[in-house]
Amino acid sequence: MRRTRTRALASTIAATALVLSACGGSDDGSGEDGGSDPQATSAGAKLASTWPLTGLPVKGDDSAVQDHPVLVLKMDNTSSSAPQVGLGSADLVVEELVEGGMTRLAAFFYSRVPGDAGPVRSMRASDIGIVSPVDAAMVTSGAAPITIKRINGAGIEFFGEGAKGFYRASGRSAPYNLFADMTATATLTRGGERPADYLSWGDAADLPKGKPASGLAASFGGGHTTTWSFRDGGYVNESGYAAEGDEFPADTVLVLRVEVGDAGYRDPAGNPVPETKLEGKGEAMLFHDGRVVRASWSKAGLDAPIELATKQGELTVPAGHTWIELVPREAGDVTVTR
Missing domain, CATH: 3.50.90.10 (YerB-like)
Structure with missing residues (x-):
C-alpha cells in the first residue's frame, strides 16, 4: 500500500474545503460559515491550481491531481547514454553521484508523461531522500539486493525490467538499451491526490x-x-x-x-558505491x-x-x-x- 504524506493530505483537505464552502454556508441554515478558515481555503485553492513539481499554473482542463503518482525514472548520464530520451517532458531533474565518479539522473514526471524515456538504469539508496518527499514511484532497471531491501523498507513503489512498458531498443548496446514507454508504465500504479510541492x-x-x-x-x-x-x-x-x-x-x-x-557494497567493477x-x-x-x-x-x-x-x-x-x-x-x- 502506498504511503500518504501529511502535507499532501492537508493540501487535499484544504482544496476540498474550498469546494464545500463554495456550495453554501453552514448546514444549520443560518448562513454562517461555521468557523471555516479563509486562509486555509485560499492556500488550498492555490495548491490545486499549480503543479507540485514546478509551481506553474494548471491550464485549461488539466488537473493538478493526475491518475498516477509522481514517476521518477533513473536515467544513465554518461556518453554511452546518448541520446537520452524523454528529458524534455520532465517537470524536474535531480543529478546524483554514483560509483566511479559518474552521475545519474532522477527525472521526475507528473504534469506530462512521455512515451519513450531512457536509457533506464538502476536505483541507489540515495534515491530514498530524493523521491520520498512526493511519495513517487520509481522506474528503474533494478538495484543491488541491499538497495532493494532499503527501498522496500522506505515504502517506495518501483517498477523494473519485465514490467509493462519496458523494452530493449535495437541499435544500442546493453546496459544502455533499456527504455520504458512511460505512458504504459504509468498504468501500473494509481494516484489519487495532489502530491506535496517538491520545493517552496x-x-x-x-x-x-x-x-x-x-x-x-x-x-x-x-x-x-x-x-x-x-x-x-x-x-x-x-x-x-x-x-x-x-x-x-x-x-x-x-x-x-x-x-x-559509503553505501556498503561495490559495483560489479569493484568500485565502492557512494x-x-x-x-x-x-x-x-x-x-x-x-x-x-x-x-x-x-x-x-x-x-x-x-x-x-x-x-x-x-x-x-x-x-x-x-x-x-x-x-x-x-x-x-x-x-x-x-
Missing part, C-alpha cells in the same frame, strides 16, 4: 538580487562535471547527452552541497535569470521537503523547471562564471 515555489520578483552569473560548472569529483550556460532566458546543459529538441528546459539550477558516504545523504543541512546556490543567490538548505528527514533560506529568511524557488545538482561537499566543487 514563489515568484522571481521575490528573489534577492544576488550576484551576476552567466554560468556554472558543478563538479562531482574526478569523474564528471556538469556545465551550464545562461542563454535566452534559460539554462543550457553544455555537457548533457539529451537528444536534440528533447533537452530539459531548465529555468533554474539549484545546487545543494551534500554529504556523501550514498548521498539528502537530509540535514548545507550550503545552497540558486541560479536564476543570469544571477546566483547564495543560501542554505535543510531537510529534517529523508521524507521531509527541502527548505531554503538566506539570512533574511525563507528563500522560494521561482516557479518553473528546476534542475537540482547534489554536489558532494568534500570531493565536489562549484565554479561560477560571471
Whole structure:
C-alpha cells in the first residue's frame, strides 16, 4: 500500500474545503460559515491550481491531481547514454553521484508523461531522500539486493525490467538499451491526490538580487562535471547527452552541497558505491535569470521537503523547471562564471 504524506493530505483537505464552502454556508441554515478558515481555503485553492513539481499554473482542463503518482525514472548520464530520451517532458531533474565518479539522473514526471524515456538504469539508496518527499514511484532497471531491501523498507513503489512498458531498443548496446514507454508504465500504479510541492515555489520578483552569473560548472569529483550556460532566458546543459529538441528546459539550477558516504557494497567493477545523504543541512546556490543567490538548505528527514533560506529568511524557488545538482561537499566543487 502506498504511503500518504501529511502535507499532501492537508493540501487535499484544504482544496476540498474550498469546494464545500463554495456550495453554501453552514448546514444549520443560518448562513454562517461555521468557523471555516479563509486562509486555509485560499492556500488550498492555490495548491490545486499549480503543479507540485514546478509551481506553474494548471491550464485549461488539466488537473493538478493526475491518475498516477509522481514517476521518477533513473536515467544513465554518461556518453554511452546518448541520446537520452524523454528529458524534455520532465517537470524536474535531480543529478546524483554514483560509483566511479559518474552521475545519474532522477527525472521526475507528473504534469506530462512521455512515451519513450531512457536509457533506464538502476536505483541507489540515495534515491530514498530524493523521491520520498512526493511519495513517487520509481522506474528503474533494478538495484543491488541491499538497495532493494532499503527501498522496500522506505515504502517506495518501483517498477523494473519485465514490467509493462519496458523494452530493449535495437541499435544500442546493453546496459544502455533499456527504455520504458512511460505512458504504459504509468498504468501500473494509481494516484489519487495532489502530491506535496517538491520545493517552496514563489515568484522571481521575490528573489534577492544576488550576484551576476552567466554560468556554472558543478563538479562531482574526478569523474564528471556538469556545465551550464545562461542563454535566452534559460539554462543550457553544455555537457548533457539529451537528444536534440528533447533537452530539459531548465529555468533554474539549484545546487545543494551534500554529504556523501559509503553505501556498503561495490559495483560489479569493484568500485565502492557512494550514498548521498539528502537530509540535514548545507550550503545552497540558486541560479536564476543570469544571477546566483547564495543560501542554505535543510531537510529534517529523508521524507521531509527541502527548505531554503538566506539570512533574511525563507528563500522560494521561482516557479518553473528546476534542475537540482547534489554536489558532494568534500570531493565536489562549484565554479561560477560571471
